[in-house]
Amino acid sequence: MFGKLGWPEIILILVxxxxxxxxxxxxxxxxxxxxxxxxxxxxxxAMKEDGAAEAPASTQSAQPAAEAPPRTISAAPGDVSARPVGEPDHNRR
Structure with a gap:
């Protein structure tokens, strides 16, 4: 009864x-x-890639990590709002 949408139901939803x-x-x-x-x-x-990158690193011996540059969240194509993670953006209100 609820498993199949026909054309009349789709048209009704669009209306x-x-x-x-x-x-x-x-x-x-x-x-x-x-x-x-x-x-x-x-x-x-990005979360899947981070998880895949961290899995082999966790099996290695505990070595001090070098200082890494700040990570950024890359925006979707066409969106230019990429900014560093963890740093507050004080210019936005």
Whole structure:
């Protein structure tokens, strides 16, 4: 009963979305949703890479680590808001 959406149900959902948000706000909402999904995807990829990089390092003997440069979070393509991790951004309000 709930496992399959047909064309009438999809059209009804789209009509309700257009009524709720209005036709003028839909492109902006879709862009914001796409941007959020890209950021989420890049963050999960970075977390997986960090986890894979840390696994072999934890099996090695405990040696003092050299001072590493500050890590930055790379933004999604087209977003230029990359900034160092752990440093507060006092210019933003």
């Amino acid at each position: 309700v979305v257009v009524i709720l948000f209005g036709a003028k706000r839909l492109p902006d909402t879709a862009r914001a949703l796409g941007r959020s999904l890209r950021i989420l995807k890049s963050e999960t990829k």
